[in-house]
Amino acid sequence: GENVEQHPSxxxxxxxxxxxxxxxxxxxASNYFPWYKQELGKRPQLIIDIRSNxxxxxxxxxxxxxxxxxxxxxxxxxxxxxxxxxxxFCAARxxxxxxxxxxxxxxxxxxxxxx
Amino acid sequence: DVKVTQSSRYLVKRTGEKVFxxxxxxxxxENMFWYRQDPGLGLRLIYFSYDVKMKEKGDIPEGYSVSRxxxxxxxxxxxxxxxxxTSMYLCASSSPGAMIYTEAFFGQGTRLTVx
Numbered sequence: 001g002e003n004v005e006q007h008p009s010x011x012x013x014x015x016x017x018x019x020x021x022x023x024x025x026x027x028x029a030s031n032y033f034p035w036y037k038q039e040l041g042k043r044p045q046l047i048i049d050i051r052s053n054x055x056x057x058x059x060x061x062x063x064x065x066x067x068x069x070x071x072x073x074x075x076x077x078x079x080x081x082x083x084x085x086x087x088x089f090c091a092a093r094x095x096x097x098x099x100x101x102x103x104x105x106x107x108x109x110x111x112x113x114x115x
Numbered sequence: 116d117v118k119v120t121q122s123s124r125y126l127v128k129r130t131g132e133k134v135f136x137x138x139x140x141x142x143x144x145e146n147m148f149w150y151r152q153d154p155g156l157g158l159r160l161i162y163f164s165y166d167v168k169m170k171e172k173g174d175i176p177e178g179y180s181v182s183r184x185x186x187x188x189x190x191x192x193x194x195x196x197x198x199x200x201t202s203m204y205l206c207a208s209s210s211p212g213a214m215i216y217t218e219a220f221f222g223q224g225t226r227l228t229v230x
Contacts, residue, residue, distance in 0.1 A: 046219070
């Protein structure tokens, strides 16, 4: 099955700096890569996603890049703000019969933005 | 507004008890999932279902079973609760696999403590 590795597990940045979280996946058939943000005590929510036929996607201060050859994708947050503090999860979704419905998550990155 | 609702926010059960965790979604989604969230381990898939009465094992199905008798409801069953099943349980739902680039919506989570 799919295996998703996520680094770092914790990340502290000063407010206004950039934050980068990296993930690698094992299944070359995976074709959809969402990122979820989970604030303390709340449910995970989708913040951005990317399909395998796209190399980069941007939405205001957040962007995601995908390198299919190397099987890794990254989340970039610019001009970080205290409200960006949360746990971020990357995920990969395959397309292989019943497996196409399954999202495999990384272990999460706890981002702390220091005012 | 998509709603995925889990029946309990907090639950305390005794070792050996049979435990039912209920999840209901109101978006007519075919796919439903049960994840377990533990610190440092991220979100691990227990079971998922892509149709009524259909179920597939995830990565950690041991000690659990599921039931999907109606499209909107997906139940997680701990046949005989053990202390190592103390965890946060998250239910999620999403649109059919034919539309593979779809967001998974999460419930608010059930914090289960087995004593």
